[in-house]
Amino acid sequence: MTESPLPQELEEQAALYALGVLETGDRRAFAVRLQGESLPLRQAATAYRAVVEALASAVAPVTPRPPLRERIVDQIAVEAAHDRAQFEAVANTLALNAVPVVPRASLRERLMTRVEGHTDVRVDPLKGLTFVKASEGTWHELAPGVSAKALFFDQASRRATALVRMTPGSFYAPHRHAEAEELYVLEGGCFCGGRELKVGDYHRAEAETEHHDTSSDEGCLLLVISSPQNEMLP
Known part of the structure; x- marks a missing residue:
C-alpha cells in the first residue's frame, strides 16, 4: 500500500x-x-x-561582553547557520x-x-571562503557501516561535497546518478564500478550511470562529490 x-x-x-x-x-x-x-x-x-x-x-557560539556586542554584531558569524543560503x-x-x-x-x-x-545575532558568513575543520561537522549514518559528513553544497551544480567513511565489510546501496559523481580515496580501499580503488585513486561517474557494487573489505575514507538527488535502486 x-x-x-x-x-x-x-x-x-x-x-x-x-x-x-x-x-x-x-x-x-x-x-x-x-x-x-x-x-x-x-x-x-x-x-x-x-x-x-x-x-x-x-558554527561555535561566541558570546561577546555586553559593551562590545553592538560593535561586533556585524563581524562575527556566530549564527551563520541560520542564514537562508x-x-x-x-x-x-x-x-x-x-x-x-x-x-x-x-x-x-x-x-x-x-x-x-529565536536568534539574537544573525550575520552573513564570510563570502568566498569556506573552512571545515576535522573536529567540526557531524557524521550521519547512510547505511550500516557507512557514514558521511557534509562539507559543502554547490547550488550552481546542485552537488554536495562530503567525506564518506566505510567500515570493513560494509557496502552502499545501488543507485543511479542524477548528476556526475566524483570519488577520491583518502584512506584504505574500496570496490566501485567494477574496479578496485586504493589510496590516491580517483573515479568519476557521469549523470544517468549506475553504481551497483560499492563496498569495502578493509574500510576506507572517501572524498565524494555527488548529487543529493541520486535515485536509489532495488
Whole structure:
C-alpha cells in the first residue's frame, strides 16, 4: 500500500518540533502522534531533526561582553547557520542520508521566520571562503557501516561535497546518478564500478550511470562529490 503525501500542516509541525519552537501543548500532542503515525511523518521528523543537529554544529557560539556586542554584531558569524543560503545547503546535503524533505515555498518562509525569531545575532558568513575543520561537522549514518559528513553544497551544480567513511565489510546501496559523481580515496580501499580503488585513486561517474557494487573489505575514507538527488535502486 502506498503512503499518501504528508499534509502540509503535519510537515510544518515536524519541522517546528525539530527546531524546538513548537508551542508546548502542540509539542506534547505531536510527540504522542509521532509514536503511532504513518511512516512519512516519522521520516519527516527524522530528516528535520538531522538538519537541526547539523546547523547546531556548523558554527561555535561566541558570546561577546555586553559593551562590545553592538560593535561586533556585524563581524562575527556566530549564527551563520541560520542564514537562508546555509539552511538550504545543509538541508540539501543531508538528503545524502535521509528521505528528502523539501519544504514548500510558503512553509520555508514561515520556518525561517520562526528561526530568525529565536536568534539574537544573525550575520552573513564570510563570502568566498569556506573552512571545515576535522573536529567540526557531524557524521550521519547512510547505511550500516557507512557514514558521511557534509562539507559543502554547490547550488550552481546542485552537488554536495562530503567525506564518506566505510567500515570493513560494509557496502552502499545501488543507485543511479542524477548528476556526475566524483570519488577520491583518502584512506584504505574500496570496490566501485567494477574496479578496485586504493589510496590516491580517483573515479568519476557521469549523470544517468549506475553504481551497483560499492563496498569495502578493509574500510576506507572517501572524498565524494555527488548529487543529493541520486535515485536509489532495488
